[in-house]
Amino acid sequence: MRPLIPKIARSFPDRNTETIEKKMLNELRLRWSRFLPKETITDLDLLTIAQHHGMAIRLLDSSTNALVAL
Numbered sequence: 001m002r003p004l005i006p007k008i009a010r011s012f013p014d015r016n017t018e019t020i021e022k023k024m025l026n027e028l029r030l031r032w033s034r035f036l037p038k039e040t041i042t043d044l045d046l047l048t049i050a051q052h053h054g055m056a057i058r059l060l061d062s063s064t065n066a067l068v069a070l
Contacts, residue, residue: 008056021057
């Protein structure tokens with residue numbers, strides 16, 4: 001069985017992925033400010049939105065059932 005590795009770590013294997021992710025989330029926050037809820041949105045909320053739209057981040061879905069993962 002292969003180890004679970006987040007998409008961002010597979011995309012940038014030799015770099016500091018935390019710094020890359022912070023830059024991407026700041027860019028997302030700037031570009032999507034008019035589409036995001038007006039109340040304060042947490043970093044976890046933003047990570048979830050980013051993953052939903054295909055951004056390479058550190059969140060893993062470790063579901064064994066494909067339907068649950070969807």
